[in-house]
Amino acid sequence: MNILVVNGGSSSLKYQLYDMEREVVTAKGLCERIGLGGSRLTHTAMESGVKTVYEGAMDDHKAAIAQVFNALVASEGGVLKSHTEIDAVGHRVLHGGDKFTESAIVTDEIEAMVEQLIPLGPLHNPANLAGIRACRDLMPGVPQVAVFDTAFHQTMPEHAYTYAIPYEYYDKYGVKLRRYGFHGSSHRYVSERAAKMLGRESDPNFKVIVCHLGNGSSFSACKGGRSVDTSMGLTPLEGIPMGTRSGSIDPTILQFIMNREGLSMDEMIDVLNKKSGVLGISCVSSDFRDIDGAAKEGNHNAQLALDIFRYVGKKLIGSYAAALEGVDAIAFTGGVGENSGDTRAAMTSGLEFMGVVLDAEKNAERGAERDVSAAESRVRILVIPTDEEFVIAADTVRLTAAGVTPDSQ
Numbered sequence: 001m002n003i004l005v006v007n008g009g010s011s012s013l014k015y016q017l018y019d020m021e022r023e024v025v026t027a028k029g030l031c032e033r034i035g036l037g038g039s040r041l042t043h044t045a046m047e048s049g050v051k052t053v054y055e056g057a058m059d060d061h062k063a064a065i066a067q068v069f070n071a072l073v074a075s076e077g078g079v080l081k082s083h084t085e086i087d088a089v090g091h092r093v094l095h096g097g098d099k100f101t102e103s104a105i106v107t108d109e110i111e112a113m114v115e116q117l118i119p120l121g122p123l124h125n126p127a128n129l130a131g132i133r134a135c136r137d138l139m140p141g142v143p144q145v146a147v148f149d150t151a152f153h154q155t156m157p158e159h160a161y162t163y164a165i166p167y168e169y170y171d172k173y174g175v176k177l178r179r180y181g182f183h184g185s186s187h188r189y190v191s192e193r194a195a196k197m198l199g200r201e202s203d204p205n206f207k208v209i210v211c212h213l214g215n216g217s218s219f220s221a222c223k224g225g226r227s228v229d230t231s232m233g234l235t236p237l238e239g240i241p242m243g244t245r246s247g248s249i250d251p252t253i254l255q256f257i258m259n260r261e262g263l264s265m266d267e268m269i270d271v272l273n274k275k276s277g278v279l280g281i282s283c284v285s286s287d288f289r290d291i292d293g294a295a296k297e298g299n300h301n302a303q304l305a306l307d308i309f310r311y312v313g314k315k316l317i318g319s320y321a322a323a324l325e326g327v328d329a330i331a332f333t334g335g336v337g338e339n340s341g342d343t344r345a346a347m348t349s350g351l352e353f354m355g356v357v358l359d360a361e362k363n364a365e366r367g368a369e370r371d372v373s374a375a376e377s378r379v380r381i382l383v384i385p386t387d388e389e390f391v392i393a394a395d396t397v398r399l400t401a402a403g404v405t406p407d408s409q
Contacts, residue, residue, distance in 0.1 A: 001087040001401070002026075002080070003393040006065075008091070008131025010123065011036055013064045017072060017079065017086070018393040025389075026079045027072060031064040039064075043071040050077040061127075062134040069138070088143040089135045090396035092185070092388070093128040094236075095121030096148030098176050103151065103395040106132055106144035114146065120175055120234065145396040152188045153181030155226040160323070163234075179238070181230035183218045185388040186210075186333060191222040193384050194331045197369070207324040209317055211347065212386065213337035215243035215286060219313070221320035229323050231316055237273060240312045241305075243286035246276035247312065281305040288336050288343075310346035317347060321354055327379055330356065333386040344372065348381060355379045 001021065007014040013031040018024070029043035039058035044051045054071060058064045069083040080086070091106070097117045104110050111132060118125045128146075135144055153161075161179040162170070169177055181187075190210045192201070200206040204224035212218050217240050220230040231239030241247040249272075258268050279286040282305035284294045294302035321327040332344050341363045348358050355378030362372040363381075373381035 001397055002085050003396050004068075004086050004089045004135075005389045005392045005396075006089055006091050006131045006135065007389075008061055008127045008129075008134075010127045013061060013068070013131060015068055016389045016393075018390070020393060020397050023390070027077075029068065029071060031058060031067065034058045034064050035060055041067050041071060043068075043074075043077055045077045045079050047079075048077070052077040060134070061130040062137055065131070065134040065138055083139070086139065086142065088145060088396045088400045089139065090145045090147055090392040091128060091132050091135070092392055093132075093146045093148050094124035094150075094182065095180065096146075096150045097180065098154065098178070100146075100148045100151050101154040103145055103147040103392075103399060105399055106136070106146050110146060117175065120180070143396075143400045145392075145399050147185060147392040147395050149182045149184045150180040152184030153179075153220070153227040153230050156181070156229060160229045177234060179230070179233045181218070181220070181227065182232045182236045183212045183216070183220075183388075184227075185391040186212050186386040187218070187220040187222065187227065187230070188225075189387050189391050190331050190333045190384045191220070192225055193369070194329050194380075194382055195225065197371070197382060197384070198329060198380060200328070206329075207327050208329040208331055209320045209324070209327055211313065211317070211330065211332045211337050212334045213313070213332065213340075213343065214334035215288075216245070217242045217309075217313075217334065217336070219316045219320060221323045223324055229320060237269075240316060241281070241309055242277045243288075244274050244277045244279045246272045246280070278305040278309055281308060288340065292340070292342070306343075306346075310343055313343070313347040314350070317351065318354070327354070329380040329382055331382040331384050333384050338383055338385055339366070344381070344383070356381065 003018045003020050005016045011034045016028040017026050019026050025046050027045050029041055031041045033039045041054040058067055072078055072080045073082060093114055095117050097120060099113055114125060114129055132144055187210045191208050194208045195201040195206050207223050210220045218232045221228045237245050239247050254268050278291055282291045282302045284291055284302050291302045291305055295306055336343055344363055345358055348356050357374040357377035358381055359372055359374040368385060370383050371380055372383055
């Protein structure tokens, strides 16, 4: 089966085309500046290595998808004879609320439910919907599957996802004000892969802490392939400080700053989402590579940003070991988790009392999937490149191949 995986942003659209019989990506690309003028599509045919750039108007996501189709069948860089060879489309959708505990074939009803959840994902859900609607319009009859970032974490127990606010607010507004968690496809992939690496894939008691570290970062505690707890909350703002997000803070800080700066709540939330995190502390960049370089040149604020990020990460690992009542493995993934040995070392340093011992030589190596724990470590420390798109493609195959239809869900 040829599965197109789509991740729609407000003015961008990422895609990958999978040949699922061989489980390989045959093409991938990025549409930029949709609806803004100066639109561009960068397309790569993976097996030939041919890279092409298309420039031209893409007024909306429907026009972007049409351009993707053109790239997929082009004489140069094309990998299909016709876009009708695409058997199904899998869409990443940020927020599924508590309505979706797993992926779903898109129907009018499902589409409406995703739209109802826009207040919980105001930046992402509209863009995800735009991608879904564009594909439904251009590919009538072709199954569309929504894969939700929040679905994997719906196995959390009530005491882990409930906030200590007046309970009357919990589901007063049509959406439950609770912890949902995000990066679900990544946490699912890495937790399953960790179990396979250690020969524990059928063990319901296998306990792993997944550290997804990048510009957006989140942690999860997983037991037997099920999420027990996670660091992001109602929105992706909660948890560890990230590239531009503050992470968890005392909410009265908002009141203090708003009163003195004359900010509205919307403006304050914008500060917390886009101007805080390691960018706000370092005053350098939201890119950890830039911050690391500045820190090595003696920039105090850059070093402080790294120290805060790593310290909070270590605390989360410790707290999740407590939540799991033990831990078998700690898995690092994401751009920072996979590539920063210093971050892995800092987040595991001092945890020897828990049986966590890093091998410095292995940790200094760069490469793909590997075990970087010392021989005497009771807890395995793993580096696992994530593959969220493959999870989306696999779910799309599973639902469509199982004969699930819009009417049978």
